[in-house]
Amino acid sequence: MARVDRRNMTRYWWDRHTQGLSLLRADFTTHEYPPHTHEAFVIAITETGGSVIKSRGQVEEAHPATLFVFNPAEPHAGWMGWSHRWRYRSLYLTQSAIDTVARGLGIDAVPYFTRNMFGDADLIDAFLALHRALEDGRDALHEQELLIGTFGRLYQRHGSGGGRIAAAPRDEGALRRAIDMMQARHAEALHLEALAQGVDLTEFQLIGLFKRTVGLTPHAYLTQIRLNAACRHLRQGVPPADAATSCGFYDQSALNKHFKRCYGITPLQFARAARNFRQYPPGAAA
16 A cells, blocks of 8 residues: 655645636645546646646646646546655636636636647646646635636647637726726725626736836735825824725735835834824924
C-alpha cells in the first residue's frame, strides 16, 4: 500500500461571488492522480516544484513557468515524477461560471482549447493573482475584474473558435459616466457588472476602456477615489477605522494597505499631521 505523507495539504472551497466556481490550493510531497475528468473547465498553475501531466496522449511537465488548461470532460492524469514537492492552485468552472465569464466578455460561445500547456508568463502571473484574490474574498469588484480580464486574454490568445470578444471603444462619454457613478457610489460595494451595465458596455470592454484612457483598471481607479475620500475624512478628524468603512474599504487594514502603497505613509500618520496642522496652523503664535 502506498505511503501517505502527512505533509500533504489541500484546501478546497466554492467562491462566494461567482456561482459555479470552485478552487483548490494543494501542497503535495506524494500524490498521484489516475486518469480522470471534471465536468468543469480547469485551470492549474504550479507555484513550487512540479509534476508530470498526461493528456491527449502527451506527457508534459508542470512547473512554475507553465499554465495547464483542460476542457470540460477532458481526461488527464498527474503524478510527482521528478519533483519532491508540488504546490499548485487550480480553478474549476462549471457551466454557470463559464456562462458568467462569457457574459462578461460579451460572447455566446466559449472557445475550445486544442492543447493543454501554455508558457505565457503574464497569464501565469494573472491567474495566480486571480486565485489569491478569490482566496482573500474581500473585494468582489477586484475579483470580477481579474476573472473577466484574465479569461479574456486566455480566450483571445489561445482559444479555438468561440464568439468574438469585442474590443473596448474609445468613448470619453462612457468613461465620464462610469467615473461619475464611481464618485457617487464609492462607499458602496460596487460590482463590475453594474458599472458596465450602467454605460452599456461588457465588463471586458469597461476594463479595456479604463486601461486605454486613464491607464488604470476600474478597480484601481475606484481605489483612488476611495483614497481621496478617506483623506478628506482624515483631515476632518474622522478615525481611520471609520474613514475606511465610510469610503468603501472592507476594513481599516484594507485602507492601510492601499494608503501605504500609494502615499508611502499610513492613514494614522496622515491623520496626526492633519491634527497638528489644525492645532498649530501656519502663522500661529509659538
